[in-house]
Amino acid sequence: MTTLLISHPAFLDHDTGPHHPERPDRLRAVMAALETEAFADLERLTAPAATREQLLRVHPETYIDAILGIRPPADELMAIDGDTIMGAGSAEAALRAAGAVVAGVDAVLQGHVASAFAAVRPPGHHATPDIPGGFCLFNNVAIGARHAQARYGIERVAILDFDVHHGQGTQAVVEPDRSLFYGSTHQSPLYPGTGSARERGIDGNVVNVPLGPDAGSAEFRAAWSERILPQLGRFAPELLIVSAGFDGHRRDPLAQLRLDTLDFGWITDRLMAAAEACCAGRLVSALEGGYDLTALAASASLHVRRLMES
Numbered sequence: 531m532t533t534l535l536i537s538h539p540a541f542l543d544h545d546t547g548p549h550h551p552e553r554p555d556r557l558r559a560v561m562a563a564l565e566t567e568a569f570a571d572l573e574r575l576t577a578p579a580a581t582r583e584q585l586l587r588v589h590p591e592t593y594i595d596a597i598l599g600i601r602p603p604a605d606e607l608m609a610i611d612g613d614t615i616m617g618a619g620s621a622e623a624a625l626r627a628a629g630a631v632v633a634g635v636d637a638v639l640q641g642h643v644a645s646a647f648a649a650v651r652p653p654g655h656h657a658t659p660d661i662p663g664g665f666c667l668f669n670n671v672a673i674g675a676r677h678a679q680a681r682y683g684i685e686r687v688a689i690l691d692f693d694v695h696h697g698q699g700t701q702a703v704v705e706p707d708r709s710l711f712y713g714s715t716h717q718s719p720l721y722p723g724t725g726s727a728r729e730r731g732i733d734g735n736v737v738n739v740p741l742g743p744d745a746g747s748a749e750f751r752a753a754w755s756e757r758i759l760p761q762l763g764r765f766a767p768e769l770l771i772v773s774a775g776f777d778g779h780r781r782d783p784l785a786q787l788r789l790d791t792l793d794f795g796w797i798t799d800r801l802m803a804a805a806e807a808c809c810a811g812r813l814v815s816a817l818e819g820g821y822d823l824t825a826l827a828a829s830a831s832l833h834v835r836r837l838m839e840s
Protein backbone atom coordinates (compact mmCIF):
# COMPACT_ATOMS: atom_id res chain seq x y z
CA MET A 531 0.00 0.00 0.00
CA THR A 532 1.18 3.46 -0.75
CA THR A 533 0.89 6.97 0.61
CA LEU A 534 -1.70 9.51 -0.50
CA LEU A 535 -0.76 13.14 -1.17
CA ILE A 536 -3.68 15.54 -0.95
CA SER A 537 -3.47 19.14 -2.08
CA HIS A 538 -5.30 21.75 -4.18
CA PRO A 539 -4.43 24.83 -6.29
CA ALA A 540 -6.80 26.84 -4.08
CA PHE A 541 -4.10 26.76 -1.38
CA LEU A 542 -2.01 29.07 -3.60
CA ASP A 543 -4.89 31.56 -3.75
CA HIS A 544 -4.84 32.16 0.02
CA ASP A 545 -3.18 35.58 -0.22
CA THR A 546 -1.66 36.86 3.02
CA GLY A 547 0.01 39.90 1.47
CA PRO A 548 3.64 40.79 0.79
CA HIS A 549 6.23 39.88 3.43
CA HIS A 550 3.95 37.48 5.32
CA PRO A 551 5.85 34.33 6.34
CA GLU A 552 2.83 32.04 5.75
CA ARG A 553 2.85 32.58 1.99
CA PRO A 554 1.90 30.65 -1.17
CA ASP A 555 5.56 30.00 -2.01
CA ARG A 556 5.68 27.63 0.97
CA LEU A 557 3.29 25.26 -0.72
CA ARG A 558 4.96 25.72 -4.11
CA ALA A 559 8.26 24.66 -2.51
CA VAL A 560 6.74 21.56 -0.91
CA MET A 561 4.90 20.48 -4.05
CA ALA A 562 7.96 21.05 -6.26
CA ALA A 563 10.01 18.81 -3.96
CA LEU A 564 7.34 16.10 -4.30
CA GLU A 565 7.46 16.19 -8.11
CA THR A 566 10.75 14.32 -8.41
CA GLU A 567 11.11 10.69 -9.50
CA ALA A 568 11.39 9.50 -5.89
CA PHE A 569 7.73 10.40 -5.42
CA ALA A 570 6.36 8.80 -8.58
CA ASP A 571 4.58 6.14 -6.51
CA LEU A 572 2.55 8.61 -4.47
CA GLU A 573 -1.16 8.51 -5.04
CA ARG A 574 -2.51 12.00 -5.52
CA LEU A 575 -5.88 13.50 -4.69
CA THR A 576 -7.37 16.95 -5.16
CA ALA A 577 -8.64 18.17 -1.81
CA PRO A 578 -12.43 18.39 -1.48
CA ALA A 579 -14.01 21.20 0.51
CA ALA A 580 -14.99 20.24 4.05
CA THR A 581 -18.75 20.10 4.53
CA ARG A 582 -20.60 22.18 7.08
CA GLU A 583 -21.38 18.99 9.01
CA GLN A 584 -17.65 18.19 9.23
CA LEU A 585 -16.74 21.71 10.41
CA LEU A 586 -19.55 21.72 12.99
CA ARG A 587 -17.93 18.82 14.82
CA VAL A 588 -15.28 21.30 16.03
CA HIS A 589 -16.46 24.86 15.35
CA PRO A 590 -19.78 26.51 16.30
CA GLU A 591 -22.07 27.64 13.50
CA THR A 592 -21.58 31.33 14.25
CA TYR A 593 -17.81 30.93 13.92
CA ILE A 594 -18.07 29.04 10.62
CA ASP A 595 -20.41 31.67 9.18
CA ALA A 596 -18.12 34.47 10.32
CA ILE A 597 -15.01 32.95 8.70
CA LEU A 598 -16.78 31.97 5.48
CA GLY A 599 -18.39 35.42 5.33
CA ILE A 600 -14.99 37.11 5.02
CA ARG A 601 -14.51 37.33 1.27
CA PRO A 602 -12.83 40.65 0.50
CA PRO A 603 -12.67 41.80 -3.12
CA ALA A 604 -9.69 40.62 -5.19
CA ASP A 605 -6.50 42.45 -4.22
CA GLU A 606 -7.88 43.48 -0.85
CA LEU A 607 -6.94 41.80 2.40
CA MET A 608 -8.68 41.58 5.75
CA ALA A 609 -6.63 41.28 8.93
CA ILE A 610 -8.35 38.96 11.43
CA ASP A 611 -5.65 39.81 13.95
CA GLY A 612 -2.05 41.00 13.77
CA ASP A 613 -0.88 37.72 12.21
CA THR A 614 -3.88 36.19 10.51
CA ILE A 615 -4.88 37.57 7.14
CA MET A 616 -7.67 36.66 4.73
CA GLY A 617 -7.95 37.53 1.04
CA ALA A 618 -10.48 36.72 -1.64
CA GLY A 619 -9.42 33.07 -1.88
CA SER A 620 -8.82 32.37 1.80
CA ALA A 621 -12.23 31.00 2.79
CA GLU A 622 -12.09 28.48 -0.07
CA ALA A 623 -8.54 27.48 0.90
CA ALA A 624 -9.56 27.06 4.54
CA LEU A 625 -12.48 24.82 3.55
CA ARG A 626 -10.23 22.64 1.40
CA ALA A 627 -7.45 22.50 4.03
CA ALA A 628 -9.90 20.96 6.47
CA GLY A 629 -11.37 18.82 3.69
CA ALA A 630 -7.92 17.51 2.80
CA VAL A 631 -7.43 16.08 6.28
CA VAL A 632 -10.92 14.58 6.22
CA ALA A 633 -10.13 12.98 2.84
CA GLY A 634 -6.89 11.60 4.29
CA VAL A 635 -8.83 10.06 7.17
CA ASP A 636 -11.30 8.55 4.70
CA ALA A 637 -8.57 7.02 2.54
CA VAL A 638 -6.63 5.57 5.46
CA LEU A 639 -9.63 4.23 7.37
CA GLN A 640 -11.19 2.74 4.24
CA GLY A 641 -7.87 0.95 3.71
CA HIS A 642 -7.03 2.44 0.29
CA VAL A 643 -3.64 3.70 1.47
CA ALA A 644 -1.39 3.14 4.47
CA SER A 645 -0.86 6.82 5.19
CA ALA A 646 -1.73 10.26 3.88
CA PHE A 647 -0.08 13.67 3.80
CA ALA A 648 -2.26 16.76 3.41
CA ALA A 649 -0.12 19.54 1.87
CA VAL A 650 -2.32 22.45 2.87
CA ARG A 651 -2.49 26.07 3.86
CA PRO A 652 -3.73 27.80 5.89
CA PRO A 653 -2.42 25.68 8.76
CA GLY A 654 -4.80 24.87 11.60
CA HIS A 655 -3.38 24.02 15.02
CA HIS A 656 -3.73 27.52 16.51
CA ALA A 657 -7.45 27.79 15.69
CA THR A 658 -9.56 27.04 18.77
CA PRO A 659 -13.23 26.19 18.22
CA ASP A 660 -14.15 29.89 18.30
CA ILE A 661 -10.97 31.94 17.87
CA PRO A 662 -8.80 32.09 14.73
CA GLY A 663 -5.18 33.09 15.07
CA GLY A 664 -1.54 32.29 14.38
CA PHE A 665 -2.28 32.10 10.60
CA CYS A 666 -5.01 29.46 11.29
CA LEU A 667 -8.74 29.60 10.46
CA PHE A 668 -10.19 26.09 10.93
CA ASN A 669 -8.50 23.43 13.06
CA ASN A 670 -7.78 20.95 10.27
CA VAL A 671 -6.43 18.11 12.42
CA ALA A 672 -9.19 18.33 15.03
CA ILE A 673 -11.79 18.23 12.26
CA GLY A 674 -10.06 15.11 10.90
CA ALA A 675 -10.07 13.47 14.33
CA ARG A 676 -13.76 14.18 14.88
CA HIS A 677 -14.56 12.84 11.41
CA ALA A 678 -12.80 9.56 12.22
CA GLN A 679 -14.90 9.22 15.35
CA ALA A 680 -18.22 10.23 13.83
CA ARG A 681 -17.96 8.44 10.49
CA TYR A 682 -15.98 5.30 11.34
CA GLY A 683 -16.72 4.66 15.00
CA ILE A 684 -13.08 5.11 15.96
CA GLU A 685 -13.07 5.64 19.71
CA ARG A 686 -9.61 7.03 20.45
CA VAL A 687 -7.62 9.36 18.20
CA ALA A 688 -4.19 10.80 19.01
CA ILE A 689 -2.86 14.04 17.55
CA LEU A 690 0.93 14.40 17.62
CA ASP A 691 2.35 17.86 16.97
CA PHE A 692 6.04 18.50 16.26
CA ASP A 693 5.56 22.06 14.97
CA VAL A 694 7.81 24.49 16.85
CA HIS A 695 4.75 26.32 18.19
CA HIS A 696 2.31 24.90 20.72
CA GLY A 697 -1.04 23.98 19.13
CA GLN A 698 -3.24 25.60 21.74
CA GLY A 699 -6.24 25.34 19.41
CA THR A 700 -5.90 21.59 19.15
CA GLN A 701 -5.28 21.29 22.87
CA ALA A 702 -8.50 23.22 23.55
CA VAL A 703 -10.43 20.52 21.69
CA VAL A 704 -8.59 17.59 23.27
CA GLU A 705 -8.29 18.80 26.88
CA PRO A 706 -11.83 18.06 28.09
CA ASP A 707 -12.29 14.83 26.09
CA ARG A 708 -10.67 11.60 27.20
CA SER A 709 -11.31 10.01 23.77
CA LEU A 710 -8.59 12.27 22.31
CA PHE A 711 -4.86 12.61 23.01
CA TYR A 712 -2.52 15.50 22.24
CA GLY A 713 1.27 15.30 22.44
CA SER A 714 3.45 18.26 21.52
CA THR A 715 7.02 19.44 21.54
CA HIS A 716 7.40 23.18 21.06
CA GLN A 717 9.78 26.00 21.83
CA SER A 718 9.14 27.96 25.02
CA PRO A 719 9.04 30.88 25.37
CA LEU A 720 7.43 31.44 21.99
CA TYR A 721 4.01 32.25 20.50
CA PRO A 722 1.32 31.43 21.67
CA GLY A 723 2.76 31.13 25.18
CA THR A 724 0.78 28.03 26.18
CA GLY A 725 1.88 24.41 26.44
CA SER A 726 3.38 24.17 29.90
CA ALA A 727 4.18 20.64 31.05
CA ARG A 728 1.63 21.27 33.82
CA GLU A 729 -1.20 21.35 31.23
CA ARG A 730 -2.08 17.64 31.32
CA GLY A 731 -5.74 17.41 30.31
CA ILE A 732 -7.74 14.52 31.77
CA ASP A 733 -5.75 11.53 33.00
CA GLY A 734 -2.71 12.78 31.09
CA ASN A 735 -4.38 12.90 27.66
CA VAL A 736 -2.33 16.05 27.01
CA VAL A 737 1.47 15.75 27.09
CA ASN A 738 3.38 18.97 26.53
CA VAL A 739 7.16 19.04 26.41
CA PRO A 740 8.39 22.62 26.06
CA LEU A 741 11.95 22.97 24.76
CA GLY A 742 14.18 25.96 25.49
CA PRO A 743 15.42 28.16 22.66
CA ASP A 744 18.53 26.59 21.10
CA ALA A 745 17.46 23.06 22.00
CA GLY A 746 18.43 20.64 19.23
CA SER A 747 18.21 17.02 18.15
CA ALA A 748 19.09 15.46 21.50
CA GLU A 749 16.45 17.35 23.47
CA PHE A 750 13.81 16.87 20.75
CA ARG A 751 14.42 13.14 20.43
CA ALA A 752 14.50 12.62 24.20
CA ALA A 753 11.19 14.46 24.59
CA TRP A 754 9.47 12.15 22.14
CA SER A 755 11.20 8.92 23.19
CA GLU A 756 10.96 9.38 26.94
CA ARG A 757 7.87 11.53 27.47
CA ILE A 758 5.35 11.59 24.65
CA LEU A 759 5.56 8.20 22.94
CA PRO A 760 5.34 6.13 26.15
CA GLN A 761 2.22 8.06 27.20
CA LEU A 762 0.82 7.65 23.68
CA GLY A 763 1.25 3.90 23.97
CA ARG A 764 -0.73 3.86 27.21
CA PHE A 765 -3.52 5.84 25.54
CA ALA A 766 -3.83 3.09 22.91
CA PRO A 767 -5.18 5.16 20.01
CA GLU A 768 -6.81 3.68 16.94
CA LEU A 769 -5.61 6.39 14.56
CA LEU A 770 -2.68 8.84 14.58
CA ILE A 771 -3.03 12.33 13.14
CA VAL A 772 0.14 14.40 12.86
CA SER A 773 0.48 18.17 12.93
CA ALA A 774 3.59 18.29 10.78
CA GLY A 775 5.26 21.65 11.23
CA PHE A 776 8.83 22.05 10.07
CA ASP A 777 9.58 25.39 11.74
CA GLY A 778 11.76 23.73 14.39
CA HIS A 779 14.45 23.55 11.70
CA ARG A 780 17.59 25.53 12.54
CA ARG A 781 17.13 27.64 9.39
CA ASP A 782 13.62 28.75 10.30
CA PRO A 783 13.23 32.53 10.76
CA LEU A 784 10.34 32.37 13.26
CA ALA A 785 11.95 30.29 16.02
CA GLN A 786 15.28 29.31 17.51
CA LEU A 787 15.27 25.51 17.82
CA ARG A 788 18.22 23.81 16.13
CA LEU A 789 16.69 20.76 14.49
CA ASP A 790 18.12 19.37 11.27
CA THR A 791 16.30 17.90 8.30
CA LEU A 792 17.17 14.40 9.50
CA ASP A 793 15.33 15.00 12.77
CA PHE A 794 12.11 15.20 10.78
CA GLY A 795 12.92 11.85 9.21
CA TRP A 796 13.56 10.47 12.69
CA ILE A 797 10.27 11.68 14.16
CA THR A 798 8.41 10.37 11.11
CA ASP A 799 9.93 6.94 11.68
CA ARG A 800 9.04 7.02 15.39
CA LEU A 801 5.44 8.03 14.67
CA MET A 802 5.11 5.33 12.00
CA ALA A 803 6.42 2.74 14.45
CA ALA A 804 3.89 3.97 17.01
CA ALA A 805 1.13 3.73 14.40
CA GLU A 806 2.20 0.17 13.57
CA ALA A 807 2.11 -0.78 17.23
CA CYS A 808 -1.30 0.71 18.00
CA CYS A 809 -3.28 1.24 14.86
CA ALA A 810 -2.26 -1.08 12.01
CA GLY A 811 -0.04 1.74 10.76
CA ARG A 812 -2.91 4.18 10.19
CA LEU A 813 -1.44 7.68 10.08
CA VAL A 814 -2.70 10.93 8.55
CA SER A 815 -0.32 13.90 8.50
CA ALA A 816 -1.12 17.54 7.79
CA LEU A 817 1.23 20.41 7.05
CA GLU A 818 1.35 23.14 9.69
CA GLY A 819 4.32 25.57 9.82
CA GLY A 820 7.77 25.86 8.27
CA TYR A 821 8.92 29.25 6.94
CA ASP A 822 12.36 28.75 5.41
CA LEU A 823 11.58 27.48 1.93
CA THR A 824 14.74 25.39 1.55
CA ALA A 825 14.39 23.73 4.95
CA LEU A 826 10.64 23.27 4.49
CA ALA A 827 11.00 21.57 1.10
CA ALA A 828 13.77 19.26 2.30
CA SER A 829 12.08 18.37 5.59
CA ALA A 830 8.55 17.90 4.26
CA SER A 831 9.78 15.77 1.37
CA LEU A 832 11.82 13.60 3.73
CA HIS A 833 8.71 13.24 5.91
CA VAL A 834 6.69 12.02 2.92
CA ARG A 835 9.53 9.80 1.70
CA ARG A 836 9.57 8.03 5.09
CA LEU A 837 5.78 7.71 5.09
CA MET A 838 6.07 5.94 1.74
CA GLU A 839 8.35 3.33 3.31
CA SER A 840 5.57 1.99 5.52
Ligand SMILES: [Zn+2]
Pocket residue numbers: 693694695775777818819820
Ligand atom coordinates in the same frame (compact mmCIF):
# COMPACT_ATOMS: atom_id res chain seq x y z
ZN1 LIG B 1 4.61 26.76 13.84
